[in-house]
Structures are given as structure tokens and as C-alpha cells.
Amino acid sequence: MSCRVLVLNGPNLNLLGTRETDVYGTATLDSILGDVRAMAAEHGVDVYDIQSNSEGELIDALQEARTRADGVIFNPGAYTHYSIALRDAIASISVPVVETHLSNVHSREEFRHTSVVSAVCLGVVAGFGADSYLVAFEALRRHLSHQASPTARTD
Amino acid sequence: MSCRVLVLNGPNLNLLGTRETDVYGTATLDSILGDVRAMAAEHGVDVYDIQSNSEGELIDALQEARTRADGVIFNPGAYTHYSIALRDAIASISVPVVETHLSNVHSREEFRHTSVVSAVCLGVVAGFGADSYLVAFEALRRHLSHQASPTARTD
Amino acid sequence: MSCRVLVLNGPNLNLLGTRETDVYGTATLDSILGDVRAMAAEHGVDVYDIQSNSEGELIDALQEARTRADGVIFNPGAYTHYSIALRDAIASISVPVVETHLSNVHSREEFRHTSVVSAVCLGVVAGFGADSYLVAFEALRRHLSHQASPTARTD
Amino acid sequence: MSCRVLVLNGPNLNLLGTRETDVYGTATLDSILGDVRAMAAEHGVDVYDIQSNSEGELIDALQEARTRADGVIFNPGAYTHYSIALRDAIASISVPVVETHLSNVHSREEFRHTSVVSAVCLGVVAGFGADSYLVAFEALRRHLSHQASPTARTD
Amino acid sequence: MSCRVLVLNGPNLNLLGTRETDVYGTATLDSILGDVRAMAAEHGVDVYDIQSNSEGELIDALQEARTRADGVIFNPGAYTHYSIALRDAIASISVPVVETHLSNVHSREEFRHTSVVSAVCLGVVAGFGADSYLVAFEALRRHLSHQASPTARTD
Amino acid sequence: MSCRVLVLNGPNLNLLGTRETDVYGTATLDSILGDVRAMAAEHGVDVYDIQSNSEGELIDALQEARTRADGVIFNPGAYTHYSIALRDAIASISVPVVETHLSNVHSREEFRHTSVVSAVCLGVVAGFGADSYLVAFEALRRHLSHQASPTARTD
Amino acid sequence: MSCRVLVLNGPNLNLLGTRETDVYGTATLDSILGDVRAMAAEHGVDVYDIQSNSEGELIDALQEARTRADGVIFNPGAYTHYSIALRDAIASISVPVVETHLSNVHSREEFRHTSVVSAVCLGVVAGFGADSYLVAFEALRRHLSHQASPTARTD
Amino acid sequence: MSCRVLVLNGPNLNLLGTRETDVYGTATLDSILGDVRAMAAEHGVDVYDIQSNSEGELIDALQEARTRADGVIFNPGAYTHYSIALRDAIASISVPVVETHLSNVHSREEFRHTSVVSAVCLGVVAGFGADSYLVAFEALRRHLSHQASPTARTD
Amino acid sequence: MSCRVLVLNGPNLNLLGTRETDVYGTATLDSILGDVRAMAAEHGVDVYDIQSNSEGELIDALQEARTRADGVIFNPGAYTHYSIALRDAIASISVPVVETHLSNVHSREEFRHTSVVSAVCLGVVAGFGADSYLVAFEALRRHLSHQASPTARTD
Amino acid sequence: MSCRVLVLNGPNLNLLGTRETDVYGTATLDSILGDVRAMAAEHGVDVYDIQSNSEGELIDALQEARTRADGVIFNPGAYTHYSIALRDAIASISVPVVETHLSNVHSREEFRHTSVVSAVCLGVVAGFGADSYLVAFEALRRHLSHQASPTARTD
Amino acid sequence: MSCRVLVLNGPNLNLLGTRETDVYGTATLDSILGDVRAMAAEHGVDVYDIQSNSEGELIDALQEARTRADGVIFNPGAYTHYSIALRDAIASISVPVVETHLSNVHSREEFRHTSVVSAVCLGVVAGFGADSYLVAFEALRRHLSHQASPTARTD
């Protein structure tokens, strides 16, 4: 299968491995992305990644993914809980999006139990630490392999 | 009447004509803006437009409109439902703002029935697809023409 | 474009310009209709109007509009808040109906915030005083001009 | 049995067969009435019908039925949900009235679950599409045949 | 005193004397109106009356009373309990309106205890059967005689 | 018609014309009673009046009215809101009682909206100031004149 | 046993046998009192009775009973439901008081379910029609016979 | 200071000194009034008193006090808790009223904690047994002496 | 009568006459105490006073009053609303305490309507401004004079 | 074990044995402290005690206990229910504190069921009358004996 | 600027630096006050300080500050949450008070989120440990320097 996947990370995830390591673990975003890339390479899948703290730039990236990616692994960070604009962005593209979280958001503070984006994602993978990204990749890869003809990509 | 109007568009509206065309129609934002510009030209009104997926850039544009525009046609997209910062921005400028929506928000999901910005806008035009913009322009143009001396503009 | 539009006005709107002028303005219904007719003439659109205090006659007018009009500008007045029969009438005809209000109903008494007809209308124009009708006409005219073959009319 | 029955239809029912056919079926009011008339003829019952969108005219028809009919099959349409005036009209005549609906109103929108007229009707037949009228006729015919001396009629 | 009074009757009141005579008495509307006219004649007051089962026609009559009558005796019947349109009509005319009921509404069903029109009427007379009209006339006549210059009438 | 009417006034009404004249007007109870007597004399009706601040004396007066009066005009004052004993007294006599109020109680304090006596009265006259008594008299006089044989009176 | 009992009757009970006979029966207060007296004579008990519509006079009678009676049979009528003053009067005398009602007040209107005097009475007898008084006498007689030395009486 | 004071006592207070002496003390009302009179005489103040078990007579006394007294010491007894008529009477006279209680009502039953008259009284004195009256007199006397010109009295 | 009275004042009352004079009047605590002392001297009563902002010192003063005073006039200020310790102190001494307030607390802020000390005081005097202290003294003096043998005092 | 214990008593406990003996018993605080001292002597424990009515002084004593005592037996009296300041004082010292009450506070008035200090105490002993202090001592002694090295004391 | 500032500290703050140092830091109150004094000296401001565990002594200090200080830095400690007496004291003086806390109360226990004094203070400084005092001094100094004529001080 030859395709391309976007790993999209929301606010503050660029600080992974440096902050609240008891919650998020010590892996940096770079090492996680390295692992995803290695796993993807085994399956002939190309990976590119974007991290932004800006709700607007994340929307930009999702929009761009329409023509640049076959699927998205998306960790929306804190925007998960209130960004209807991100929800709309996901809903407006045909590329499948897998919502991904390092921690089990349901076992944390009450205000982290609500996700306004889950409803328009393909599925959710949460709670496995750095592994969440690898598992999400696996989930996305399998989904894509089931599709007879992957979403047309223009580049 | 010689004046200038800002057409301001919120998140995901750049995808107009390509997404959920059953809801939003097939017109692209560019074609809509072209139509507004053409209509405006007939009335000697200058139009400039800004689209951003970023809440902050939309606030920037509203603030800048204080000195650059005589009125604003604003489609806040999903921010309609939760951006108190946009509400504050509209409330803090004296330029009249017409809230505009492509779809009839009252016939969609429950959570799209609430607007945190309506109360500080001049009026509302909703449900006419791409035409909502032209209609909103008409409403704004008429409002401005009733004013003896248009809002002072510095450029 | 050769078509015909019904401007339909509900209860007590025949008193416009004579009652509660601080809320509704001093324009009479006749002057407003004159303005709509003038604007319509410029576009080769025929306008006829009906004002009735009767719920049934308003339904009759909406039904008759199926074959007599290509679109309706409708200000339901107090019936806005409780006439399910008017709602059904709008829903049962294919002619587009634009709900129109002189005042910004969201900034008035609580019991005027509920509309039982909005959900089945094409769109809403509210808050521009007498201009609301002209703006609503513009919205309707444009909507109609987009339709390849206007709704068949029998007269 | 020689008697006369009024089939009374409320707002928007004149559009049957032309609107929302998924809900109401494709039979027109005329074809339904034809079927009722045919069935009635077999039993020597005379049928006349009135349809009106006006609450007032429906009240007129019910009042007139006092001297013109032995029974009424009445589909009050949307007035079912709020017209206490129709309720009073039914209550004020001695002619038995059978409330009739094409659809099962209880399986539709919440606001269609309330009937202010049922309490003063002889009975209710709802949910059988066009057949509702035939069933209602059967119900009414049986009721009338049980009465030793039918309600005196003046014409 | 030379003036004119409208006696306005709502739905089903034309059946007075023929229905639920235990509640409403045996006097017909005609006989009641005859009595009011006779009493009025003694005071040099002109009386005209309108009965309608239609909410809209009742609004028409109230509006027309602005220029045709100095006062109104109004029995809104069942509309008493839900017609915001009638309330708006009463509120929008300067002619004094006396709410009148044949029966004591407070000793009947719960849903007849609410009046949406009382708050905008001059006063209330209820419970005296046919006499309620004569008594309401007396109340209105006295009110008008206290006014230095009666409401201007155009005919 | 030769009959007798009791005008019964409850607590603090003897102070009429001297307290809270903005609410109750400047007419004293004596002047009101004088007007009622004059009007009654014209109809050959005898009037006697009782004012008491005592609940028990008001009950006595109502009971005595069974044999001494043909009807009662009763303004229960503050007792209107809590005297079940007065309610029972009214309910236990066959003499018709007209509840009368100077002001429109529905437009005053919330706790004055409840009447425990209305349900057992013949009718209500409210809102016409001092005229309320005259109007109530008219209502009562007419009611009595309709009765073939007036309630037996022992004196 | 030589003693004296007061039968005390509250508001409107003097009308017994003449009002609402479906609720209270056809026995007059006099016939009931005659029956009580006859039964009392058999036991050598002297009976005297007082009826008053006045809360104050009933308090007077209870107070006087301190020195004039050995027990009281008391039907407080409507005062049962709100007279704390009667409660205090009963509480302030040492003479035993039996609360008595003809009807079963708990099976009547909601507002008749509350008694503010029961708590300070010796006991309650209710629901046996005229027999309630005889049963109450029996209850009181037995209570008094249990007392070694009856309450001292001064006359 | 030459003025006159009414000492007004409500229901059951005539039994003072004979009932519930643990709560109210052993002083009789007569001895209390004698003490008040003696104290008043020292200040050249005339005292008259009224005791009644009747709500109405208490209202009478309050009304009469308008022209007969310069101030009132009022112990409403049990009426404290429910007599809106007494409240209205106090509110309708300009004579200052001092609410007075023998016992500390706050340390008794819950239902004695509510006063419907306190809000319209000058002040409250409670809990000093018979002395409450003397203390209330002292409070009233001082209040009156502060007034430049005492309330006009007509006798 | 030879006895001693403590006038005890709670927090912020030392500022009397200097703060919120519209609520508390312009009399200083010193002038009030001077008046109390003068009045007491006339009765041969010794007065000492303590003002403290400290809850503990107020409790100390109340306890010390057991042996040093025959009675207490106590204005607990803001502690009235929450000091259970002061309540317990009052409850634990046999010296009578008169709760005193300058203003009518029932006509002020809601949170000042609750007193946790009233229930354990001898009585309450409130609403007479600076006179409240003199009146409270009078109440206390009289209470003490009734006691055969005053509470033993050790000094 | 050689150590020192503070027995700390809050407001009004100095009155033990003299007040409300039905609740608190007849033992004086001195006799209780004597018993505690005797029991402590048997275990070679030194006891000192402080009683204060002042919240502040109790805080002072708790603070001083840091260096002067190995444990505290504390009866906070009424402060138990609202003194967060005492709670903070207990929390801020490392010396173990045993909350002690003579009565079972949970079986008394509702407002005595809440303790704001329990959460920061070692444990609670309540309801054994004077024995509560001995039991608390026993509990504290055992706790201290379990500690390998008692809290360092500086004097 | 020559003025004087009171630094007022509530309960348990004398233990600063010795208790819960993880929450409050290791600085003692003395060292903090020394720092404030040094800073104040640089601005020619005189500082005096009071610490007390007693609510009453804190009120004393606030009252004294009326004439002795131009401003107050106040850390009410635990009293922040329930002392209405302290609130009244702050409200009754015209000297500006800056509420100050060492810790960030919003990140601690729920019951520490409520302040009954904030509403009557000039502003709040919280969360900077010992520096909160210096910062509060800076805020107060600046506030005072903006005032043309500082609050009059009598010493």
C-alpha cells in the first residue's frame, strides 16, 4: 500500500517529554514521530507531521490534508474540549481522522471528559502513552487497506 | 456613496464549494467575494475581504476595520457559538457588523442555535447560501446610506 | 428574470407607522410595499401583497402562492410564536419563504424569542427596520435567479 | 340507514398527495373522498365535505353540521394541537365527531403529541394513511346504527 | 353623550342559547344584542356588533374600532386563553376594551382561568350570563362619560 | 321590581377616599353608597349596607341576607385572599353574591391575585373604580329581575 | 356523673340542613342538638350550646367554658384550617375539647385537609354526619368518667 | 407631653395570668393595664385600652386610633402570624404602632417565628412578660417626644 | 433597688455616630451610655459597660456578669449572625440578657435577618435608634425588680 | 514514658458543673482536670491545662503546645462548628490533638453536627461525660507510646 | 510621600516559616515585615504591624488605622472565609485595604475559594509567598500617590 499519513499535534504537544512527565511520559514528540515513521516505512507508508498551538493553523493543516494525505492521526490537545471549529474542519474533509491521546482523558479532570471532535472522527485511541500513536497508525493503516481505492491524492 | 466594507469570514469558510455542498452550496468563497465586489462596485463601494481559521486574526480584522471600513459583513462560522473574544471585539468597535450565515442555523443541530455574537450585531441574514453575502451587503449598504455622515475612516 | 413575489404580512402589520413607532419605525406598510414594488420593477419582478389578520387567510395565501408566486417574503407577526398551522403551510409548499422581521426580535421580550416557523423557511432577515423587506426581497430575488427553471406557475 | 356525514378537513390537507408524500402518502384528498363516498353509498349514506385552512371556517362548518349532518369525520390538522376554539365548537354540537389523522401523530414530533380536541370527540382513528378516513367512516357508521333514532336533521 | 360602541363576539358565541344552556343560558346572541341596543338607545349611544369564529376577523374589527367606535365590549371566547395576536390588537388601539364573559370562568376548567388579554383591557365583567353584556355596557358608558373629550372618531 | 340589596364591604374599606388614593381613588365609601342608593331608588330597589372589619360579622351579614336581601354586592377587601369561612358562607346561601373590586387586582401585587371567594360568587366586576359598585348593582339588579319568583324574604 | 358539656359550632353551621345537604345531610343543627341533649340526659349530663360565625366569639365561648363546662364538643367549621387564635384558645383552657366534623374532611377539597386545632384537642371525630356529634359526646363522656375528680366548675 | 396612647390586645390576652402561666406569667391584663396607666399618668399621657378576640374589632380600634391616639402599643396575639387585614389596617394609619409580645416568640414553636405585621410597625418589644407593655410604652413615649409636633389628634 | 447592669457592645459599635449615620443615627456610643447611666442613676442602678470587638472578650464579659451584674443589655453587632459561642455563653449564665439593636433588622439586608442568639435571650428590643438602649434598660430594670432575691453577686 | 500533655478547653467550659447539668453533668472542670492529672501521674505523664473563651487565645495555646507538649486533649466547645482558624492552628502544629466532647454532639441540635476541626485531629472522643477526658487521655497516651521517639520538646 | 501603612496579619500567620513550609515558604513573619519596612523606608513611608489570632484584635487594629494609617495591607488568614465582623470593620473605615495572601487560594481547598472581605477591599494580591506583602505595599503605595490629598491622619 502506497499512501501518506499526516500526524497532527495540537497545543503544547511540542513540549512532550519535558512537561508533566508523570502524566505524559518522557518520550519527546520527535522520538514518538520517529517511531511512527519507522513503523510506517515497514508498510511503505509516508508520514509527515505538523504541530501547532493555533486552532486556526490546525484547521489549515486538516484542510490541506484533503489533497496531501490519505489519513490523519490527530491529537487535538486541549482543543479537544471546546473547538467546534476543529470539529467542522474534520467534518469537512473526506480524509479519515483518528483522534489520539497519550493519556486516558476519561480518568483525568472532569473538564477533560468532553470531546467535541470525537463524533466526526473515524475512531479514538487513548491511554497508551507514546504507544497511542503507533496503535493509531495501525488502526488507520488497516482502515486504509480495506478501502479498494484510497482517497485520490493530488500530489 | 463612497465607502468601504469588510467581508470577514471565519474558520473553514475557505472550503466553501468543496465541502458539504448539500448544506453550503457549490459556490466557492472566491466566487462569492467576486459577486460581492461586483455588486459593491455598482454602488461605488470598495470591498476588501479577510478569511481566517484563526480566532485571533478575525479579532485583528475587526479591530482594523475601525479605521479601514464603514461596515462589516461577518460570517463567524463555528466561532459563532463560543468566542467571547470575538463578541468583545465587535462590542469594542463602532463599525456596524451584519452577522451572516450561509445555512439556516435554526434548522440544523441544536448546538448551532446559540450565537454569542448576535446580541452585539446590527442584524442577521441567514439561510440564503452564497446570496446571504449579497443580501447582507444590501442590508449594510442601506443602513450606511441612512446615516447622514458615515463612520469616519482614516484611510 | 420574469417572476412574481408575494409579500405576505400577518396580524396588526397594517397598522405599521401608527403604533409603537419607537419599536417599528414610522414607515407605513404602504410605503414599505411601494419601495419593494419599485425595487422589484427594476428587476422585472412582479409583486403582489396580502395582509391579513387571519391565520387561515395567511395559510390560503401561502398555498395559493404555490401556483401564483415564485417566492414569498413573510412577516408572520404575533403568529410567529404559536401558529403551527402556518408552519405546516410553509413546509407543505415548494415555494421559498423568507421570514422577515422589522425589529431584532432577539433583543425584545422573552416570549418573542421563539419562532415556530423559522425552521421551515429558506432564511431569515431581521433587524433592519423597513429595509428588512428590501433586503429580504434581494435575498429572494437572488435565490430565484439561481434556479434553472423557476417553480412552475399557473398564472 | 339513511343519513348524512360531513368529512371535514383542516389546514393544508387540500395539499394531500402533493406534499411530504413520505409522511402522508400519495393519495390526494379528492381520491380519499371518492373512496369514502363509494363506501358510504354502499350503506346508503350521503357524504359532503369541507376543507378549510381557517380555524373560523372550520368552526362554521362544525356549527352548520348541527342541522345538516348526522356525524362528522374531522381531521383538524395542525389546529389539533392548540385550537381551544375548535374544541368548544365540537363540544357545543350534539353531532358525533370522529377525530381522524393520516399519520400516527404520536410517533412524530413532540409538539404533535398533544390534542386539545380529542376529549370532546366520540373517538380517534389515526395512523392508517388514507385508510384512516375509511376506518373512521366505519366507526361512525356503526355508532350511528346503534342509535335507535338518529339525530334529527332539518334538511 | 353621543358615541358608538362595538360589541365584539368571538368563536361559537353565535350558538348562544342553543348549546350548553346550563352553562351559557338560553338567550340567543341576537336577543342579547337587541337588549344592548335598546339600552344604548336610551343613552343616545349607537351600537354595532360583529361576531366571528375567526381570530383574524376579530382583529380586523378591533382595528376598525379605532376610527369607528368609542369603546368595545369584547367576549373573546376560547381565544381568551391563547391569542397573542388579539392581545397585540387590543394593545395597539387607544379605544377602551371591556373583557366580558357570560360564565364565571373561575368556576370552570383550570385551562379557562388564564387570560392573555385581561392585562391590556380596561376591566372585566364575568358571570352574569346574557346580562354581562348589559353590565359591561354600563361600565363602558360610565367610563366614557367620565372622559372630558371622548376618543376622536372619524365617522 | 321591589327587592332589597345588601352592599357589603370588608376590612378597611370604610377608609376609602382617605388612604392610598392613587390606587383606590378619592371617592369615600359614603359617596359611593349614596350613588348606589340613588341608582337603586330609580329601580325601586331598597339598599342597605354593612361595612365591617370583622370576618364573623361579614359572615353574619351574608347569612342574614338569606332572608333580608335578594342579592349582595360584596367587596371582601383583604379577606379575599384567605377567608375560607367567607367562602363557605357565600356557598351556603342561595342569595346571589357579586364580587366587586375597585382596582384591577390582576395588575397589583402577586399576593392579591388569589381569590378564595370568586369560585362561589355569581360573577365578578373589577377595575372600574367607584363605578365598579354601580356596575355590580346593575349586574345584580338584572340578575334578580330575571328570576320569576325572587328568593323568599322574611322581612 | 353530674357534669356539663358545651356543644360549640363554628361559622355557617347554623345553616345545617338547609345548605349543601348532599355533603352535610338534612338534619338541622337544632335536631342534632336535641339528639345530643336527649343522649346526655340519659347520662345525667347537662348540655348547653353556642353557635357563632365569629372567630372572636368562638374564642369567647371557649374561654367561658373554663368555668362553665366540663368538656367541649367543637366543630370549628372553616376556621379549622387557619385560625391559630382558636388553637391558642383551646390550648389555654384546661377543659377537654373534642374536635368534631360532620363530613370526612380528608375526602374533600385539598384545602380542607389541614387542621391547625387538632393538635391541642383531646381527640377528633369526623365523617359520621349528624352522628358525629353523638359519637363525640360518647367519647367525651367516657373521657370524663375516667377522671377521678372532674375538672372543678365554678357554677 | 400631653398625648394619648392606645394599648390594643388581641385574642386570648384577656386570659393573661390564668393560662399557661409558665409562658405568659401570672399578671392579669387588668393589672398590666393598671401599671401602664400609672406610668403614663406620670408623663401626663392618657391611656385607653381595648381587648378583643375579634380580628375585626382590632381593625376597628386601629382605625379609630387615627383620630383618638398618638401611638399604639399592639399585641396582636395569634393574629400576628396570618392577618393580612390587620397589616393593611396598620399600614393605612399614620399613628406609630409598637408590636409587643409577652413571650420571646423566637424561642417558641416554628410557626410563631413569622410576623406579617412587623414590617409595618415602628419597632418590636418582646419577651419581658407583663413588663413588655411598660417597656413598649417607654419606647413609644420617647419616640413621640422626639417628634416636634405630635400627630394631630381630633379629640 | 440596688443592682448593677452591664451594657455590652459588640464589634464596630464603638464607631457609632461616625459611620453609616443614615442607618445608625448620629449619637455616639458614649452619649448613649451617658444617657443609660443617667437613667440608671435615677433608679439607683449601677451601670458598667464593655465594648469589645473580640468574640472571646464578649464571652468573658458575659461570664463575669454572672457574679458582677444583675442583668445585661447586649448588642452583639455582626456576631449576631454567626457566633454560636456567644449563644452558648448567654445560655450558660443565669443573668438575664436583653438583645438590643438600634435599627429594625427585619427591614435590612437578608443576611441580617437571622439571629443565633435571640432564642436564648430574655427578650428583644429593636428599631428605636439610640432609644433602644434606654428602653432595653427599662425592660431589664423592671425584670430585675420583680425578682424576690436578685441573682447573687459577689462584688 | 515521660511526656507532657495539654488539656485545652474552649468557650464556656469553665462553667462546667454549674450550667445545663442535665446535658453536661455536675462535674466541674477542676474536678475533671484533677482526675486527668491523677490518671496521668500513674503513667508518669505531666499535665497542664488552659481554658479560654477566645478563639485567638486557643490558637495561641495550640501554637505554644508545639514546643511545650507532646499531645493535646482539646474540647473546642462551640468553636467546633465554625472556626476554620482553629482548624488551621491544629493543622500547623505537629503535636497530635484529640478532639474531645462531653456530650454526644451528634444527638443534639442540628447545628452541632458539623465539626470543622475533626479532619485535622488525631481522633475524636465524645459522649462519655466527664469520662470523655479520661478516655481521650488513654487514647492519646497509647498513641504516644507507639511512637519510637516522641516529638522533641524544647522545654 | 510621607505616610504610614499598617501591615495587619490574622490567625496563625505568626507561625510563618515554621509550618507547612511547602505551602507558605520558609520566610518568618518578622523577616517579611523587616523587608516591608526596608522597602517602605526607601519611599519615606512609615510601617507598623499587628499580628493577632483574635478576630476582635484585628477589628481593633482596622479601626485604629482610621486615624493612624493611610492604608492597610491585610492578610486575614482563615477569617477571610467567615468573619462578617471583619468585613463590617473594613467597610466602616475610609482607609484603603489591600487583601493579601501568601498562597494562591484558588489552587487550594474549595472552602478557601470564598472570601467575605474581597468585595470591600481595594484590590487583591495573592500567591507570591512572602513577596505578596512587598507587592501589596507597592500597589498600596502607588494608589496613595495617585491621590491628591492623602486620607487625613491624626497622628
Add this chain to the structure above:
Amino acid sequence: MSCRVLVLNGPNLNLLGTRETDVYGTATLDSILGDVRAMAAEHGVDVYDIQSNSEGELIDALQEARTRADGVIFNPGAYTHYSIALRDAIASISVPVVETHLSNVHSREEFRHTSVVSAVCLGVVAGFGADSYLVAFEALRRHLSHQASPTARTD
């Protein structure tokens, strides 16, 4: 001390001095920043500032501050009330952040009483107008000076 501080301002704060000057004062953001810079210069502290209407840019600025600043003075404007992403950004950096508000938010609209960022800030300074920034600087400067080795900065 050689260090650098970021003054970070959220949405609409660039309009300071031009909008709602009654609430926010007339100082512009530039003049406030000038004052902060001048004060900082005195302490050898470098100040840089960022104002952004964008939530993402504010997060960027907070993250960048990790290596570029030793502390942050942050006025989040309207984002205070809903930006969980800003809260997470503050929580994820070790640089101390001082939440700053010009006005006393506790005395404004209810929806401005909630802060989602306070709990993760070092402290709060609010209510001193433009001085709030200077005071916040002072708080931050002092906090930084206490740290042995300031947060490593990369530029």
C-alpha cells in the same frame, strides 16, 4: 539581577484607552508598557512584550518564554474564561506566570468571575488599574530574585 520578562496581553487589550474607558481607564497599552519598561530598567530587567488576539500566538509566546523569559506578566482578557489550551500552556512551562487584570473582576458581570487559568498561575494581581502591571512586575521581579539560579534562557 539580569533577567528578562514577557508582558503578554490577550485579545482586545491593544485597544486599551480607547474603549470602555470607564471600566479600563484612559491609559493606553503603550503607556502602560512604557511604565513597566522604565521600572524594569531600574532593576536591570529586560522587558519584551507581545500582544495578540490569537489564542495560538499567546500559547506560542508562553512556550517561547520558556527559553526567552524568566517570568511572564499575563493578562488573558476574554480567554480567561474559556481557554483550556492557555491553561495547559501555562501549566506546561516552568516559567512563573502572574495573572493580571486591570479591573476587579469580582465586581463585574457574573461570566467574568470564572478564570480557567488562575489555578496554574504563580499568583494574581487585580483591581489596581494600570498599576496592576507595575505591581505584577514587582511581584514577578521579586519572585525571580529569590531563585538561586534563574531558569535557563537560551537567548
